[in-house]
Amino acid sequence: MSHQCSEESTLPENGTVPGSASESTSAPSGGLALDPSETGWMQRAALLLTGQAFSLLGSSVVQFAIWWWIVLQTRTGSAMLLATLFGVLPQSLVSIFGGPMADRYNRKALIILPDLIIAGVTVLLSVSFALNWASLSLIFVVLLIRSAGGGIQQPAVQSFIPDVVPESKLLRVNAIFGVIDSANRIAAPALAAVLVNLVPLWAILLVDVTTAVIGVSFVALIRVPRAVVRNTAAQDSVVQSNTVQNDAVEARGSGATAGGTDSAAARPIAILRRTFADLKTGLAYAMHHPHLKGVILGDALTCLMSVAPMNLTLLLMTREYEGINLNLGFINLTTASDKLAANELGLSVGMLLGGALMSAIGPKLLNRSVAQMYAVALGIAMVGITVIGLGVSRNLLVYLIIDVLNGVASAVCVGPMRTVMQSESDESMVGRVFGLDTMLSTLGMPLGMLIFAPLADVIPIAWVFVAGGLLTLPVAWYVLMLSRRDVPQRA
Incomplete structure (x- = not known):
């Protein structure tokens, strides 16, 4: 969850808000895109990152609490499967529209509005929990709405970063974003566990509402550089003009009459067609750009091959490490919950360390797009190797060390992936590129679960991890090959 609009905070019905921080920043001369002003970028980045930190923490705490409630109340795999589908698939499907929306409308508005709806x-x-009206079906509806909001918000957040941060600082900001995400992964389950033991669930749910308000307040303070606002105004007018013309054509093609009744009925169809046309345009654009194609398909295939098996850690722990204890001195891992908590902590610490590493040395070593693509390929290969290691390990301490390395590998991928998509996409296409990436990557995990989860009941679960890791290695090679191809120059 997260935040708010730019100088203007309302969404028009038929186009982009003039002055919004969204479309391409056409240059005054020389054909080069105008980078956001260097002046004040640190303050803008700090506001955005702080708002995201509060928003992510509240969302994660509530997400953990809801999932734990489902587990404790139902103790059935079918309920968890439904929770996964309602919590993941809507984001993937809605991101089909979220990406184009981030290119057409005010990005700050697309960040804040989902936060407010989800808070509502x-x-x-x-209230339903406080009055004992809550039911499993109501929880599934809430999970669906929360997930759908992420499908609009995530492309908007990622598209908004290049509007307020200079291109030379994107990798550093993305790496810090990764550190915040990793820290959230460490703090959220611990905080949720404490709250579950102290207060009822209805009170825990209000934590998300509080952090959403705080996050929105920080992002509302962000001022988009005037250069970006000024240079997007002309293109926004063109987009609005084209939108009106396209709607008129679609209305005539749908049998609009002079009375306007058919035109009004045809308008949602016209909007839907335009959205899919935007998605098609974004897909064609990304697939003709080797680096964008590499990071988008690399992200999706890695989620399919490696992230899906990682969601079977519960089964791996209970089957392979049952009865195996580990005394680390400061803590003794004996129960299944101890080991699962250590597994989550190891992955999160690894991502935190990897994000800090990329933030410290990434801007110096990865200041060219080719170097960033090499980092993505290396990170994907490391993910595959560490997933194999998790499967073949028979020592709990070794397993946890490999788990930390898996988190480091994931962080090595994420920062450069985001930077490539932000810096190599035309400003008018950034939202569509991130929407496409969100859609494919979020689809990859549940599709992988449909393949790997049944296998885990037929073959040893360790083999599932080995298979997933081995299938990930060719993905790294594919990204490496695409990194060596020439890329088209940005307009």
Whole structure:
């Protein structure tokens, strides 16, 4: 969850808000894109990152609490499967529209509005729990709305970063973003566990509402550089003009009459067609750009091959390490919950370390797009190798060390991936590129689960991890090959 609009905070019905921080920043001369002003970028980045930190923490705490409630109340795999589908698939499907929306509309508005809507439904869920009206079906509806909001918000957040941060600072900001995400992964389950033991669930749900308000307040303070606002105004007018013309054509093609009744009925169809046309344009654009094609398909295939098996860690721990204890001195891992907590902590610490490493040395070593693509390929290969290691390890301490390395590998991928998509996409296509990436990567995990989860009940679960890791290695090679191809120059 997260934040708010730019100088203007309302969405028009038929186009982009003039002055919004969204479309391409056409240059005054020389054909080069105008980079956001260097002046004040640190303040803008700090506001955005702080708002995201609060928003992510509240969302994660509530997400953990909801999932734990489902597990404790149902103790069935079918309920968890439904929770996964309602919590993941809507984001993937809605991102089809979220990417083009981030290119057409005010990005700050697309960041803040989902936060407010999600906060509203969370309040309703909290009230239902307080009055003992809550049910599993209501929780699934709330999970669906929360996931759908992420499908709009995530492309908007990633598209908004290049509007407020100079291109030379993108990798550093993305790496810090990764550190925040990793820190959240460490803090959220611990905080959720404490709150679950102290307060009822309806009160925990209000934590998300509070952090959403705080996050929105920080992002509302962000001022988009005037250069970006000024140079997008002309293109926004063109986009609006084209939108009106396209709507008129679609309305005539749908049998609009002079009375306007058919035109009004045809308008949602016209909007839907335009959205899919935007998605098609974004897909064609990304697939003709070797680096964008590499990071998008690399992200999706890695989620399919490696991230899906990683979601079977629960089964791996209970089957392979049952009865195996580990005394680390400061803590003794004896129960299944101890080991699962250590597994989550190891992965999160690894991502935190990897994000800090990329933030410290990434801007110096990875200041060219080819170097960033090499880092993506290396990170994907490391993910594959560490997933294999998790499968073949028979020592709990060795397993946890490999788990930390898996987190480092994931962080090595994420920062450069985001930077490539932000810096090599035309400004008018950034939202569509991120929407495409969100859609494919979020689809990859549940599709992989449909393949690997049944296999885990037929073959030893360690083999599932080995298979997933081995299938990930060719993905790294594919990204490496694409990194060596020439890329088209940005307009």
